[in-house]
Amino acid sequence: MVTIYDIAKKANVSPMTVSRVINNSPSIKESTRLKVEEAIRELEYVPNKQARSLTSKETKLVSLVIPDISNPFFTNIARGAEDKALQLGYQVILGNTDENKDKEAMYINMLMSSGVDGALIVPSSDDSAANMKRLVKRRIPFVYVDRTVDSVPADSITGDNLNTTRELVQHLIELGHERIGLINGPAYLSNARERAQAFRDTLILSGIQPNPRYMIETHFKQDNLDEIISKFLSLRENERPTAIVAANNFIGVNTLRALRSLGIRVPEDISVTCFDDPDIIPDYNPFLTVAKQPAYDMGYIGMQLLIERIQNEAPAATRKIVLPAELKVRTSTSRRGAQD
Incomplete structure (x- = not known):
């Protein structure tokens, strides 16, 4: 050698x-x-x-810790983060937590022992605070992407959960829907909380009283939603939701699957919208109306923020960047008349 x-x-x-x-x-x-x-x-x-x-005192190594590499949204974040890191002379170590706090702690241990210069992190939950505090104690710079942990401040780059949810709900209201359901992630995630709050607020501002039976929590990973959809369909016909907002791409796709397996037509019987674009699904028609978040840009800019921290080129105050989504109206939503 x-x-x-x-x-x-x-x-x-x-x-x-x-x-x-x-x-x-x-x-x-x-x-x-x-x-x-x-x-x-x-x-x-x-x-x-x-x-x-x-x-x-630099390894030129940074870590990217994400919750689900099988989700195209996080894959695109990873691509953006890696492109910016390589451009600035850094290499990326990837960790996939599977939305598990203990697995996240294992990756935090690994990145601290490997001497990485910093980390770009999608926290697994609010309980990630203990893991983030360990990074603070070791003076390892980190930046939140997509989600944050309010009790441990740091630079962050996220999607515009509030305005994007309003846009999705307002789109359905403009099509005549009033009985609108939300299938959301768990309340221990910052982005899920923001989406739930914006969902309720938008309905109220439009003169529609939010119905707790229409707001259901699941998780953001792939899942069978037959049971959740069956809860909606168990209501009397004139009480069922006529539209659903799915809070991420996996929930959106699995909502379509569940509706199809139960013989419910989309959009004729129920309109469906979702956060993020699950890419083209060749065996599904219609394609989803989505709010496409700039996942690649989140990773790219997030890595820029991180490396500025590493190189002491960032301001003392924490920075918060919020990126808008793009509403793409497709054929999973359609107009509905006044409700019974």
């Missing part, structure tokens, strides 16, 4: 000079730098990251 001593011998300089070139020290003459870099290329030397970190 090629070492800095081999580089030093070939370039006729000291090992310390090679180390300074590798760590971009400004005190090296340009002619010396070029000579060392030429030797590095000829010998195909790859710097050892852990050795570099002893002098530079």
